Amino acid sequence: MTTPPSPPVADTPPSGEGLGQRAAAVLVFGSSAAVLVVEIVALRLLAPYLGLTLETSTLVIGIALTAIALGSWLGGRVADQVDPHRLIGPALGVSGVVVALTPLLLRTTAEWAAPALLLVAAGTLLVPGALLSAVTPFVTKLRLTSLAETGTVVGRLSGVGTFGAIVGTVLTGFVLVSRLPVSSILIGLGALLVIGSVLVGRRAGRRRRASAVALATVVAGSLATAFAPGGCDAETRYHCARIVADPERATGRTLILDGLRHSYVDLQDPTYLRFGYVRAIAAVADTAFPAGEPLVAHHIGGGGLTFPRYLAAARPGTRSLVSEIDGGVVRIDREQLELGASGGIDVRVEDARLGLKRLGTDSRDLVVGDAFGGVSVPWHLTTAEALRDVHRALRKDGLYVANLIDHGRLAFARAEVATLAEVFGHVAVMGAPGDIGLDPAATPVGGNMVVLASDRPVDAPAIQRALDARETGWRIATGDTVTAWAGDAPVLTDDHAPVDQLLQPHPTRTVR
Template identity: 30%
Template structure:
């Protein structure tokens, strides 16, 4: 094998490993959420696989060249199959009852550890070939091997985060990883060091190897048949839209985000649809009681744009800015949520260009596709109220649940703050958020909905500089609760996620 062919294989396999690692974190989100713990589990598991694979590959590299070549090729074929099937294995384990921390750790190990071991197994053998290919230049050869591994990791990270996952989704990314592993197989050869194959006796055809590659290729192709793990996918969101019970529901990473009543063509006209989700009903009831006729309201997290739509329907002089990190969410809402989509079409404008709030000639619903914390840090706008409804999978992003975030909010928002959370009753997230709001505002109210079979519930917080007037009614099964003492999250010691 030529030296630069070996270096190319090392680079490709390293890129393959990092692409696989990042894709694993993305595909895990619809099942177990995105948090510090899920990413830690993925990274630790896959790095452990890389370590074991390198160790085992060292023993393979010491074998006779024909034996080593055969084992490396088999490892690559198995890698292709395991990588392509990883999302299917993960979905099967989840459907079989894997839940919470223990289930997540088991699922991560079973779905991602074996392929991580096998993708790194060829590296020691390739490094040996690279060193042998240039006698007397072992130092520079080894240095280029290490550099190729590092450069491949960089390429893999960029490829996964900026290209593959946003453009084709996680399932196709895993299939692409499998295909790339198969394409490496014919380049692994048993030629003498530095040989280019010219004038040499061609190696005998290995019919078993050819058959195994063909079967693996069929498995990789078949893994695409099931399609994406969700209806719409980007590098940030895994979105499904479902219709049931006279309403259309929007799910992000399998967490219910928004819902609208389906307006029948023979139904009454003129009145806006009623709010479906109880948490939205309560926040709107508070907004209706607390805000004046022409408020400017900031929404961190667009979701289904249900609350901004309700506000602008009910308050013709109101203005809103919705900060949604993922443009895909906005596109799905425009296409599949008729009420909110119509409002975006009628009153929406692109707020990315900066400036002030929209006017009559511009629109009343500014839409900004950006991270909520970045917007808060940079905006010069001022608002009368804010709704904090940003979710990453089933929980609030950690950098939006800190004392520093709400101190910044306090400087740009003159009125009440409304916060939507999902947590266990009196759980660590709600206690930490309640501690933050209690440090900054004299009046804080907490309301809790019914508890699900998994022990989670919507917990809603309202904080204000002035007394919060009582509401006339509450959504069904919602009640005011007392929140226990907690530690206020900070940028230094923040929220780590549900487990």
């Protein structure tokens, strides 16, 4: 005689008390969202010191993924040995404290102990990332009251966690960063995590002394962050921005984006050009077109709008259309750099590649390229396809002039020149003689260079005289010299443009 099978044996949680489905979903959703908020905001905190490059993005993403993997793995192991009720609150609390202190830690380290920045950055990502990722296995352990529903519980919580990560990503990218300083985002998130820790601890009947200490730490860290070095006058969607007055020139202003000098503007004299590369661009325009003749120009990248202002003053009647992706920078131009006083300048907040597509064929005398993310030209503006849009928009005798930055072997600059040669009939390079192949005995140093491309021949002697008159100290290279200098550099295309890998940053902070 057989006996009927016994019903499934229930696995009782270690504490003898499970976790409600709604509370479980909130914990997993919130902790997963918080990991992505920290990851995205960390990129913006590090950009002023490491640059907003592919390498920086890869580093942050890699550390974040390592934290998620480590937290999930260790969290599962620990949950099998310790009552998860005792773990969730401390995980949230410690994460909250570290997150809230991150702006203070990173900015202070960057200013006073720069070599340790990567180590500190890794810690401020790994610690909260791992602890918050461990919340999911903690909660899963508490929800698994029966082996018969393992798949349902694990699948549901996995889906909730993924949805939380999506919401955290979208909320940060489209809402928080555009409305709040990154320090406020992290301090606010840290406070929410500590409050969550208090609520979880109260539910579990734990003592609240540690929670009070955590809250006090967040408050103290918040106050200290206000006095930390590396603050911004404004945090835009893309940059930490500051306006610095020139102590030697009462009307001079420098726009600093992510720690780099991007533009110098004289509020009373737009024809005063402080940066050498801007003087070189002006030398080209002054030589190529009759003096005072108004132009129709397009500017890829705006910054402080130094060159559009120059054209408006030196060539009355000039119409300049500017594609500037960062609306916050445009707002600074209007509010602090007196953009309204400059006529003939129309600024569109748009990606410059899309702006190029909107230009009419044969509609521009001059296109100026001066768009940068950190010290790198955004890769999609460097390719043959992008330059063909420039070529299409230019009139028959039009000119394309662009600012480049490179160091070391100048691999990116050479590749960009090779790409220009694929699209335009004539290409010239301006820069320090040792950098552009005019002084073979010199070791290339790098920095700013200006490239000129057109279908009409380049009047190199006239441009050289203009460069000398503006005291740039630069030379111009054309023809076979440029071809030999570019060598076998690759042509950049939309399918393959490893700009960040080709670009060699200066060993110290680069200043434009």
